[in-house]
Amino acid sequence: MLTGSLSINGKPSNLMIIGPPLVGKTILIRNMFFEKINEGFGGIFITTRSPAEEIADWLSSQGVDDFKIIDCVSKTTMQDLPDEPKIKRLSVMDLTGITVKVNELFKEYLKDEKKVVVAFDSLSTLLMYLNEQTVLRFLHVFSSRIRTTGAVAFYIVEEGMHDEKTIAALKQLFNGVLELKDENNQRFLRYMDTSVRIDWKEFEVQDNAIVVKT
Amino acid sequence: MKIGIPVLDELLGDVPRGKTVTYLIDPEVEGDVFPLQTLYENLENGNSCALIVSSMSPEIIKNRFREFGWDIEKDSFSIVDAYSAYVGASSEEKYFVKNPADLKELDRVITRAIEENDLIVFNSLSTIIDISGEDVIEFVNGWNKYAMLNDAVIVYGFTSWPYAQEVLEKIKELSNTVISVGGIHHRVVLGHYYGILKSDWKEVKNKAVLFKLLRPGGVRAYIPKILVTGPFNSGKTTFVHSISTKAVSVDRLGTTVALDHGHVDYKGFSIDIFGTPGQERFNPVLKILGGEALGVIVVVDSTKPEDFPRAKEMLAETTRFGLPYVIAANKQDIDGCLSPEEIKRKMNLPDDAVVVPMSARSKEGVYDVLDALLNLLIGG
Ligand SMILES: Nc1nc2c(ncn2[C@@H]2O[C@H](COP(=O)(O)OP(=O)(O)OP(=O)(O)O)[C@@H](O)[C@H]2O)c(=O)[nH]1
Ligand SMILES: [Mg+2]
Numbered sequence: 151m152l153t154g155s156l157s158i159n160g161k162p163s164n165l166m167i168i169g170p171p172l173v174g175k176t177i178l179i180r181n182m183f184f185e186k187i188n189e190g191f192g193g194i195f196i197t198t199r200s201p202a203e204e205i206a207d208w209l210s211s212q213g214v215d216d217f218k219i220i221d222c223v224s225k226t227t228m229q230d231l232p233d234e235p236k237i238k239r240l241s242v243m244d245l246t247g248i249t250v251k252v253n254e255l256f257k258e259y260l261k262d263e264k265k266v267v268v269a270f271d272s273l274s275t276l277l278m279y280l281n282e283q284t285v286l287r288f289l290h291v292f293s294s295r296i297r298t299t300g301a302v303a304f305y306i307v308e309e310g311m312h313d314e315k316t317i318a319a320l321k322q323l324f325n326g327v328l329e330l331k332d333e334n335n336q337r338f339l340r341y342m343d344t345s346v347r348i349d350w351k352e353f354e355v356q357d358n359a360i361v362v363k364t
Numbered sequence: 365m366k367i368g369i370p371v372l373d374e375l376l377g378d379v380p381r382g383k384t385v386t387y388l389i390d391p392e393v394e395g396d397v398f399p400l401q402t403l404y405e406n407l408e409n410g411n412s413c414a415l416i417v418s419s420m421s422p423e424i425i426k427n428r429f430r431e432f433g434w435d436i437e438k439d440s441f442s443i444v445d446a447y448s449a450y451v452g453a454s455s456e457e458k459y460f461v462k463n464p465a466d467l468k469e470l471d472r473v474i475t476r477a478i479e480e481n482d483l484i485v486f487n488s489l490s491t492i493i494d495i496s497g498e499d500v501i502e503f504v505n506g507w508n509k510y511a512m513l514n515d516a517v518i519v520y521g522f523t524s525w526p527y528a529q530e531v532l533e534k535i536k537e538l539s540n541t542v543i544s545v546g547g548i549h550h551r552v553v554l555g556h557y558y559g560i561l562k563s564d565w566k567e568v569k570n571k572a573v574l575f576k577l578l579r580p581g582g583v584r585a586y587i588p589k590i591l592v593t594g595p596f597n598s599g600k601t602t603f604v605h606s607i608s609t610k611a612v613s614v615d616r617l618g619t620t621v622a623l624d625h626g627h628v629d630y631k632g633f634s635i636d637i638f639g640t641p642g643q644e645r646f647n648p649v650l651k652i653l654g655g656e657a658l659g660v661i662v663v664v665d666s667t668k669p670e671d672f673p674r675a676k677e678m679l680a681e682t683t684r685f686g687l688p689y690v691i692a693a694n695k696q697d698i699d700g701c702l703s704p705e706e707i708k709r710k711m712n713l714p715d716d717a718v719v720v721p722m723s724a725r726s727k728e729g730v731y732d733v734l735d736a737l738l739n740l741l742i743g744g
Contacts (some may be wrong), residue, residue: 174504225424227449227451227602227665228421228423228448228451228453230423240420241419241420241421241424241451243418243420243447243450243491244419244420245391245419245523245525246389246394246395246396246419246488246523247396247420248393250392250393250394253552253553256552257553260551260552279450279451280494280495281494281495282495284494284525287525287526287527288391288525290525290526291391291392291525291526294554295392298549298551299551299552300514300551310485334547345406349412361466
């Protein structure tokens with residue numbers, strides 16, 4: 151559907167999705183994540199914003215099952231919820247916990263000879279709690295692991311929350327950028343990686359899905 | 365006081381009062397357990413211990429102890445809570461840092477903890493640097509000196525994110541003993557090990573110990589296993605014997621009918637080596653070795669290209685789970701044998717595949733094979 155029509159499928163290992171609030175980033179990343187699982191990937195969704203249960207329900211309602219969620223919401227807000235088979239909980243401050251957990255899940259999926267898709271919603275929360283250098287160091291380790299395992303990862307970044315320097319440094323770490331914008335009630339996206347460049351295209355959000363107009 | 369970690373206790377002996385120990389932990393390894401285990405051991409031995417928590421809530425860290433079956437509900441245990449205020453929560457801990465980003469306040473609370481305890485453990489010194497900047501290092505210097513005056517021991521957990529080299533050097537320099545906790549990376553982190561980088565109260569040899577985490581139980585050392593496989597008559601048994609300090613095989617009429625079993629102490633690793641029979645299917649063998657096997661050596665007879673398809677099949681079977689492998693091009697002493705490059709091409713191996721020439725019979729190159737595999741495992 152979406153990634154297909156943009157023909158960026160699987161190209162970048164680390165893709166950053168950036169746009170202003172409410173433009174549809176969350177729906178987009180969920181759909182991209184869902185599509186990969188539907189293709190047979192094992193999924194790891196790291197959430198710092200939406201409750202893990204909500205994401206799990208949404209994915210289940212779309213009919214996919216092969217995913218795990220790393221919940222960085224509940225522990226950060228001092229709720230003491232137990233882990234569940236599909237949901238592992240960590241504090242956003244616990245970056246080592248995140249890399250270790252992701253590696254564990256990678257190992258399980260690789261045993262089943264599965265490829266892996268990772269969604270990270272969002273890096274902006276990390277940047278709220280931790281300073282830029284810390285987050286960059288973490289992402290450096292994280293994105294290289296994604297590359298060496300042959301996985302794909304999507305990361306959401308809130309536009310307008312960080313300075314130019316931070317955004318530039320983030321772009322350096324990722325090999326693809328998908329930008330979203332909102333103009334006179336119309337929404338547009340454009341895409342860029344080392345080999346492909348797709349200029350602004352209009353898109354709509356329909357029934358929890360993103361439809362690119364052609 | 366004790367380190368409380370297998371093998372390290374023997375190597376380092378007691379930790380003298382006034383000393384500091386740093387665990388330098390690979391960011392992709394669950395190494396935060398090490399400082400917690402050291403704390404628990406010493407708490408059990410009747411010392412008063414304070415844990416400085418900066419990257420997760422006190423509740424979560426207490427659960428972490430419970431996960432490993434360690435009871436810390438004692439009056440002699442306390443937490444320095446340098447986290448809760450950061451996420452806007454209150455705290456019921458004995459020591460509470462109201463503004464963790466304010467180094468002066470943090471320093472005041474930690475100083476008090478040093479005065480009042482035998483052992484001070486930092487769950488994550490790196491997180492404190494992340495929050496407050498590299499100025500923390502000057503304070504570390506101060507805390508270490510103060511611990512010396514107070515006959516206390518400080519243990520730091522430090523995650524080695526890609527910090528500036530000076531930061532890592534400084535941290536090492538300020539510690540009396542540094543223990544590295546590393547990962548064996550090959551696409552994913554396959555295993556993990558620890559070793560002593562330095563110690564100023566004990567002469568230590570370079571030694572790496574592989575470990576697993578048991579829940580309950582904590583850090584447990586184990587001996588890595590290397591699987592040696594390859595076609596019939598390629599020289600597996602000869603190879604296992606040539607690199608092992610001791611080895612046994614069950615051969616009947618010159619062919620192996622059970623596992624070759626060898627053992628070698630090499631570069632600080634204590635390694636078990638298993639040679640599979642060439643004739644039989646060894647998938648069940650691989651199952652027996654389970655998650656314990658760390659790498660595969662495929663021995664091929666460099667004069668028998670007709671056996672290469674079989675070698676490839678065996679390679680595919682054994683490395684299915686993402687294990688790293690090295691091809692040992694054996695019988696290089698025989699005239700007209702194929703070169704490693706020719707073998708690589710004939711076997712149609714990927715460019716980054718490692719093919720090492722050797723002669724198992726004369727032992728020439730056998731350690732190069734082991735080196736190549738260890739290099740794949742811990743080199744990068
Ligand atoms: N010339 C030469 N002969 C070797 C070398 N290594 C092993 N051989 C000979 O090759 C034959 C097979 O060696 P083994 O070590 O028993 O081979 P294997 O792979 O264990 O054989 P199976 O267990 O039966 O599959 C023996 O006659 C060895 O002496 C070598 O480096 N050079
Ligand atoms: Mg044999």
